[in-house]
Amino acid sequence: MPLYLTEDQTMLRDTARAFMAAEGSIATQLRHWRDIGCKDGFGHALWKQFAELGFTGILIPEAQGGLGLGHVEAGIVLxxxxxxxxxSPFLVTAVAAVEALKGTPHADRWYPGILAGETVAALAVDEAPKHRPERIAMTAERAGNGFRLSGNKQFVVQGASADVVVVAARAEEGVTLFAVEKGAAGLDVEGVRLADGSIGARMRFDGVVDADAVIGEVGGGEAVLARVLGAGRAGAAAELVGLGTQAMGMTVDYLKQRKQFGRLIGEFQALQHRAAHLYAELEIARAATLKAQQLLDEASPEAEAMVSVAKAKAGAASRLAVQEGVQMHGGIGMTDEYDIGLYMKRDRVLAELFGDGAYHADKVARMRGY
Structure with a gap:
């Protein structure tokens, strides 16, 4: 498929761009909720506005009230x-959790709330400082008609405000996914403020859940988890591309305004070369991300590798954008008054979410036989 948006996708982009700029700006959302110490880290009223525009139903099938669109469209919003x-909880709720619940009885239970912007979901996979889903140690032991979940999870984005958590645990038959409701017996949640001001959670599980909590088949969680993580990684890559692009735009604007030695610093050729290089890197990342989304929508066997390429490339390009941005802004780039530093903080959180560049480079190498 060509690496550009269709007419309908372009209209969606324009709608999302206008909405985020008007209602989701840094001043009215990120700074506001951060500065008042909001326990959720986002505005529930804004989440309902997402729903009113149909964003929360992008990946939900039409038969269940959604738009029945794909990962390209979800990436446009991201x-x-x-x-x-x-x-917002869009990435973990409307992308990752929606994928996890798709085609199961849990979809009927949770999709209506997601469509209405009333439900928040989270994904509990990581158990160590780094993303290593193949090393899940949390156990799920049969107990009567259910399972006893035992273990700890960390870096659970939106976990503190989630109504339902998709949990990956290891049963005797293999990795199994569970839908654990807020307030479940034996679930202890500790909210943690992340580097970018958003709220994650550490979770401790030591309780029994009903057998109905199983998502899919017992022992069949690896395939579902791979699909969920693929969706999450492609979504995170899209968000990184948007972040890096805006950071670059802010920096270029600053180069056109700041004077030094009697000249605009943007007239210095060395800075022009660096800006041009950054632009090229971001365009490559955007193309890789769009290709990954297209392959996911096609259910292509090449999707998994391309998603890792996109996540690694988007992470590298975004990191370059925020580093160059802070440096070219000079000392003020380190102050909280200027937004460029906020982009650097968000970049660091997104880079780690669902695996950093080193993880995905290694993953692609292994898939290619190295």
Whole structure:
């Protein structure tokens, strides 16, 4: 498929861009909720506005009230979220959790709330400082008609405000996913403020859940988890592209305004070369991300590798954008008054979410036989 948006996708992008700029700006959302110490880190009223525009139903099938669109469209919204650093549960709820619940009885239970912007979901996979889903140690032991979940999870984005958590645990038959409701017996949640001001959670599980909590088949969680993580990684890559693009735009604007030695610093050729290089890197990342989304929508066997390429490339390009941005802004780039530093903080969180560049480079190498 060509690496550009269709007419309908362009209209969606324009709608999302206008909405995020007007309602999801840094001043009205990120700074506001951060500065008042909001326990959720985002505005529930804004989440309902997402629903009113249909964003929360992008990946939900039409038969269940959604739009029945694909990962390209979800990525369009996420890129605009990245541009504005808009705090929302869109990535983990409307992308990752929706994929996890798709085609199961849990979809009927939770999709209506997601469509209405009333339900927040989270994904509990990581158990160590780094993303290593193949090393899940949390156990799920049969107990009567259910399972006893035992273990700890960390870096659970939106976990503190989630109504339902998709949990990956290891049963005797293999990795199994569970839908654990807020307030479940034996679930202890500790909210943690992340580097970018958003709220994650550490979770401790030591209780029994009903057998109905199983998502899919017992022992069949690896395939579902791979699909969920693929969706999450492609979404995170799209958000990183939006973040990096906006950081670059802010920096170029600053180069056109700041004077030094009697000249605009943007007239210095060395800075022009660096800006041009950054632009090229971001365009490569955008193309890789769009290709990954297209392959996911096609259910292509090449999707998994391309998603890792996109996540690694988007992470590298975004990191370059925020580093160059802070450096070219000079000392003021380190102050909280200027937004460029907020982009650097968000970049660091997104880079780690669902695996950093080193993880995905290694993953691609292994898939290619190295």
């Amino acid at each position: 890129e605009e979220i990245g541009r504005n650093l808009t705090p």
